[in-house]
Amino acid sequence: MDSRCFVNCAMLTDFYELTMMQGYFLQKHNPQAAFEMFFRRPPFDGGFAVFAGLETLLKNIETFRFEAEDLEYLAAQKVFRKSFLDYLADFHFHGEIHAMQEGTLVFPNEPLIRVQAPLIEAQLVESLLLNIVNFQTLIATKAARIYLASEGGAILEFGMRRAHGVNGALGATRAAFIGGVTGTSNTLAGRLYDIPVKGTMAHSWIMSFESELAAFQKYAEVYPDDCILLIDTYDTLKSGLENAIKIGRKLKSEGHDSFGVRLDSGDLEYLSKRVRERLDQAGLENAKIAASNELDEGIIHQLITENAPIDVWGVGTHLVTAKSDPALSGVYKLMAKELDGKFVPTMKVSNNPEKISDPGIKQVNRFYNGNGSPIADLITLEGEKLEVGPKYRFYHPRYPYRFLDVADYQRIEPLLHPVMRDGRILMEFPELKTIQALTKSNLGALDDTYKRLINPHVYKVSLSEELKNLKFSMIAEYERRAESTRTAEKGSGSR
Numbered sequence: 001m002d003s004r005c006f007v008n009c010a011m012l013t014d015f016y017e018l019t020m021m022q023g024y025f026l027q028k029h030n031p032q033a034a035f036e037m038f039f040r041r042p043p044f045d046g047g048f049a050v051f052a053g054l055e056t057l058l059k060n061i062e063t064f065r066f067e068a069e070d071l072e073y074l075a076a077q078k079v080f081r082k083s084f085l086d087y088l089a090d091f092h093f094h095g096e097i098h099a100m101q102e103g104t105l106v107f108p109n110e111p112l113i114r115v116q117a118p119l120i121e122a123q124l125v126e127s128l129l130l131n132i133v134n135f136q137t138l139i140a141t142k143a144a145r146i147y148l149a150s151e152g153g154a155i156l157e158f159g160m161r162r163a164h165g166v167n168g169a170l171g172a173t174r175a176a177f178i179g180g181v182t183g184t185s186n187t188l189a190g191r192l193y194d195i196p197v198k199g200t201m202a203h204s205w206i207m208s209f210e211s212e213l214a215a216f217q218k219y220a221e222v223y224p225d226d227c228i229l230l231i232d233t234y235d236t237l238k239s240g241l242e243n244a245i246k247i248g249r250k251l252k253s254e255g256h257d258s259f260g261v262r263l264d265s266g267d268l269e270y271l272s273k274r275v276r277e278r279l280d281q282a283g284l285e286n287a288k289i290a291a292s293n294e295l296d297e298g299i300i301h302q303l304i305t306e307n308a309p310i311d312v313w314g315v316g317t318h319l320v321t322a323k324s325d326p327a328l329s330g331v332y333k334l335m336a337k338e339l340d341g342k343f344v345p346t347m348k349v350s351n352n353p354e355k356i357s358d359p360g361i362k363q364v365n366r367f368y369n370g371n372g373s374p375i376a377d378l379i380t381l382e383g384e385k386l387e388v389g390p391k392y393r394f395y396h397p398r399y400p401y402r403f404l405d406v407a408d409y410q411r412i413e414p415l416l417h418p419v420m421r422d423g424r425i426l427m428e429f430p431e432l433k434t435i436q437a438l439t440k441s442n443l444g445a446l447d448d449t450y451k452r453l454i455n456p457h458v459y460k461v462s463l464s465e466e467l468k469n470l471k472f473s474m475i476a477e478y479e480r481r482a483e484s485t486r487t488a489e490k491g492s493g494s495r
Contacts, residue, residue, distance in 0.1 A: 047456030143179025159320030
């Protein structure tokens with residue numbers, strides 16, 4: 001399985017990353033640093049997200065290099081010194097990365113990935129990390145919502161022709177499979193990621209023959225054991241369905257029983273019910289009904305609610321383009337830096353409370369009840385030891401006077417694990433089918449209130465007492481210094 005970019009990923013970075021890197025290099029300012037990636041709000045106004053993109057990211061970080069032509073291009077920008085370009089010529093990533101498993105359900109403001117490396121190196125991976133993880137997590141989440149709406153039905157992803165470029169199509173297919181789709185129309189993605197590939201016919205097949213019936217007959221001759229006929233080219237019920245029944249009966253009489261029809265337009269609830277009724281009358285009770293045409297989780301949920309007898313869902317544009325929410329709000333922030341041989345916490349302070357980051361190197365701990373369902377996540381500072389038994393106080397990340405005591409739990413799981421050290425991948429990557437199974441298991445364990453399409457319950461992500469005290473003491477110290485500066489400036493101005 002090859003998850004690498006189709007371009008040189010060392011150059012897939014924002015230009016200011018390179019200008020900052022040169023500044024650090026020339027100033028000999030390159031301490032060890034710790035960055036974290038997290039997102040600020042759940043996509044699609046939902047209650048969760050599905051973490052995806054880790055394998056793609058790690059393989060790219062391990063292999064990226066600056067080639068001669070890259071350095072020539074950078075030199076031509078008249079910005080970079082020769083000494084810095086010489087440094088880039090031998091560049092590779094030396095840091096370590098901790099991350100959650102792909103397929104983990106994740107929530108706002110908790111670190112999904114932690115990068116610890118010399119500042120220059122940690123800075124370079126930012127753009128690539130956000131590009132890959134934001135997109136794949138977004139699409140995996142969309143797919144999971146569609147999977148839940150279908151009540152675990154068979155979903156085919158065929159959005160390649162509407163996807164945002166080649167890498168967008170491949171990344172979307174990979175992430176969609178993690179989120180729960182059954183197969184894809186994307187042949188290259190099927191080969192690269194070992195995803196089942198599926199496909200039947202387009203309207204052009206039917207229109208290319210002298211009649212609809214002839215088109216169906218010719219197709220059945222080639223694919224008697226996998227014959228799904230598109231029945232809406234001319235008239236769905238009066239023509240397409242009746243011609244398909246003739247073919248279905250013939251195939252059944254010859255011992256072939258893998259037959260079905262596809263609806264690609266019209267009122268899918270009404271048509272699917274009439275089609276099911278007619279197929280059953282014709283003795284084709286095992287025939288499948290597939291449906292497509294601008295489907296998303298809302299439409300599928302409505303059709304399921306109305307008991308539309310649809311067996312297979314074909315979802316394209318709205319899946320691979322993440323309809324209604326075009327980007328995950330993932331960010332990459334400096335949380336600690338080396339000073340006098342040890343890490344000291346840093347934080348971003350903002351007038352917007354939701355943009356104030358949580359300082360220090362941290363771990364995410366998930367608490368589960370006796371049924372195996374997650375209750376809440378507690379973010380702790382690295383080194384805090386948790387054990388099953390004691391009652392833990394969960395503090396609100398923005399309002400320190402608000403807290404929740406958690407005592408009725410059975411298991412605590414740390415979610416961040418080492419996946420790269422000294423720039424080398426530590427883990428054996430699981431098969432994509434294994435990651436998908438983990439996603440489905442996690443979705444099954446999550447309480448239904450968090451999975452509602454509309455107005456889901458908010459999953460609690462909280463701070464430990466130690467982290468809460470650190471955060472708000474740093475905010476108080478910042479405010480004290482700011483006030484002291486304002487007082488000094490005011491006094492200076494009055495003289």
